[in-house]
Amino acid sequence: MDYHWNWGIFLEQVKAGEETYLHWLVTGLGWTLAVSLAAWLLALLLGITVGTLRTVPHKGLAVLGATWVELFRNIPLLVQMFLWFFVVPELLPPDWGLWVKQDMLAKEFVTAALCLGLFTSARVAEQVRAGVGSLARGQRDAALALGLTLPQAYRHVILPQALRIVIPPLTSEFMNVFKNSSIAFAIGVMELTFQARQMQEDSEQGIETYLAVTLLYFICAFAANRGMAWIEARSRVPGLIAKPG
Amino acid sequence: MIEIRDVSKSYGATPVLKGCSTTVAKGEVVVVCGPSGSGKSTLIKCVNGLEPFQQGRIVVDGVSVGDPATNLPRLRARVGMVFQHFELFPHMSVRRNLALAQVQVLGRSAEEADARGLKLLDRVGLAAHADKHPAQLSGGQQQRVAIARALAMDPVCMLFDEPTSALDPEMIGEVLDVMVELAREGMTMMVVTHEMGFARQVAQRILFMDQGEIVEDSPAGDFFAAPKSQRAQLFLSRILHH
Numbered sequence: 067m068d069y070h071w072n073w074g075i076f077l078e079q080v081k082a083g084e085e086t087y088l089h090w091l092v093t094g095l096g097w098t099l100a101v102s103l104a105a106w107l108l109a110l111l112l113g114i115t116v117g118t119l120r121t122v123p124h125k126g127l128a129v130l131g132a133t134w135v136e137l138f139r140n141i142p143l144l145v146q147m148f149l150w151f152f153v154v155p156e157l158l159p160p161d162w163g164l165w166v167k168q169d170m171l172a173k174e175f176v177t178a179a180l181c182l183g184l185f186t187s188a189r190v191a192e193q194v195r196a197g198v199g200s201l202a203r204g205q206r207d208a209a210l211a212l213g214l215t216l217p218q219a220y221r222h223v224i225l226p227q228a229l230r231i232v233i234p235p236l237t238s239e240f241m242n243v244f245k246n247s248s249i250a251f252a253i254g255v256m257e258l259t260f261q262a263r264q265m266q267e268d269s270e271q272g273i274e275t276y277l278a279v280t281l282l283y284f285i286c287a288f289a290a291n292r293g294m295a296w297i298e299a300r301s302r303v304p305g306l307i308a309k310p311g
Numbered sequence: 312m313i314e315i316r317d318v319s320k321s322y323g324a325t326p327v328l329k330g331c332s333t334t335v336a337k338g339e340v341v342v343v344c345g346p347s348g349s350g351k352s353t354l355i356k357c358v359n360g361l362e363p364f365q366q367g368r369i370v371v372d373g374v375s376v377g378d379p380a381t382n383l384p385r386l387r388a389r390v391g392m393v394f395q396h397f398e399l400f401p402h403m404s405v406r407r408n409l410a411l412a413q414v415q416v417l418g419r420s421a422e423e424a425d426a427r428g429l430k431l432l433d434r435v436g437l438a439a440h441a442d443k444h445p446a447q448l449s450g451g452q453q454q455r456v457a458i459a460r461a462l463a464m465d466p467v468c469m470l471f472d473e474p475t476s477a478l479d480p481e482m483i484g485e486v487l488d489v490m491v492e493l494a495r496e497g498m499t500m501m502v503v504t505h506e507m508g509f510a511r512q513v514a515q516r517i518l519f520m521d522q523g524e525i526v527e528d529s530p531a532g533d534f535f536a537a538p539k540s541q542r543a544q545l546f547l548s549r550i551l552h553h
Contacts, residue, residue, distance in 0.1 A: 207361050208398035212412035212464065213388025222411055226402050303402050305446030 075271045076278065087265050087275075094261030095282055101178050101257060102247045102286070106240060108183030113190025114229070118220060120191065121198040131191065138188035143181075144249050150181040151253040178250035178257075186243055193235045197228035230301050237294035241287040248283070258282060312337045312468050312499045313358060318367030320353065327353050328364065329523040335468070340500045342510040342531070345520035346546060351503040352395075354520070355470050358501065359383075359390045372467050388416045391461030391469040395476050397453040399445035405432065405456050406441045409463050417464065424463070431459035435489050451482030458489055468499035475506055505550060511535060519543040 076088040120131035155166045209219035251260035262279040266272040313335040320328040343351045356362040360383045369376040409428030413419045435455040475483040494513040517534040519527040
């Protein structure tokens with residue numbers, strides 16, 4: 067292979083500026099984390115809400131929840147990203163559309179976080195629904211029999227158990243958020259993948275660039291995994307689930 | 312205290328309760344027995360509105376259960392219920408299991424609820440286990456906690472849905488002891504059970520159900536001495552002769 071290795075490239079200055087390539091990657095990592103964490107927060111809030119609604123004995127709410135889930139999980143994420151960025155502003159009332167296109171701060175970031183958050187919320191909702199469904203009906207009955215209202219039963223009895231059950235599948239979703247955030251480069255968010263492409267073109271050291279970026283994504287997803295494992299361990303119910311051997 | 316009038320219920324075309332009527336007076340202990348699938352559990356769950364019913368009327372302490380205007384949570388807070396599978400909340404300590412509804416439903420302060428809970432735990436002989444989680448207790452202990460949890464709400468009557476059916480034989484006694492004591496103190500109780508010894512000891516009346524009907528509603532003494540219906544005779548001969 068006729069490739070000129072240069073691992074020192076990260077500390078070299080970029081062609082048209084003062085900063086180093088490392089600076090580019092670090093900035094990119096920052097945006098990746100920002101998009102991912104904002105999207106995850108949104109996904110958890112909406113996903114838990116929508117997933118819960120799908121289990122409530124009320125037809126209208128169940129249909130609403132089902133529509134939500136099908137809408138966001140049947141369209142490719144990249145297409146959703148373009149829809150939110152190019153199409154939705156055109157569908158808004160003219161004043162709003164203009165504001166979004168011209169004045170909104172960090173427009174690309176907000177769009178990416180919103181899009182990824184909604185996409186992920188549909189997946190979180192399905193996990194939460196499955197978690198609630200896996201609880202025996204007796205728990206709900208016992209809570210109601212004590213005089214709790216249905217919302218109180220969910221708040222104190224059903225969701226605390228269901229959410230513990232779905233921590234492992236939610237861990238995968240959290241890791242996916244970091245990986246899926248790379249799609250945000252397509253609408254111009256200067257996140258890690260965006261910076262990697264820029265560095266590759268500018269430095270012509272594509273292999274080092276992508277190996278470094280690979281490692282950074284791996285660290286993000288792995289940290290997410292460890293973080294969730296920590297939460298899982300802390301929320302373990304004494305006597306209920308055997309410690310993993 | 313509990314009045315059940317012509318209550319019928321069906322799942323689609325399958326009837327599960329057919330014109331059931333009975334009353335439970337204040338301080339009375341009524342045992343409901345019958346073969347499995349006879350509608351006993353469904354009937355008792357209709358009493359606090361956990362199961363809806365299509366026809367008839369159930370009035371508990373002056374409140375109509377089936378009336379859409381009835382505040383069911385408020386009614387249920389005054390009717391204790393004990394389940395076959397205990398249904399303690401596994402993610403909470405015993406102490407919190409006892410305090411939750413007292414605080415959330417009755418509006419008691421945390422200290423007040425805790426004190427009341429501990430008093431009832433002591434009464435069922437489990438004060439030392441207050442800080443354990445349900446899964447760290449035996450089945451019999453869990454069911455005693457469940458009884459204490461229901462009593463902590465100061466109920467006007469108690470419903471028991473096969474409280475000993477899920478227990479290992481050696482643990483049945485400790486749960487029945489608590490229930491006998493409760494009956495002797497004058498608690499109004501409706502108990503679905505196969506424990507005929509318990510029924511003989513404390514029940515004033517026995518309801519015998521079969522295929523969704525209350526076939527027999529007699530004073531306990533009469534029921535055991537000479538059950539009127541053939542189905543009840545057959546049932547008794549089957550469960551007593553083992």
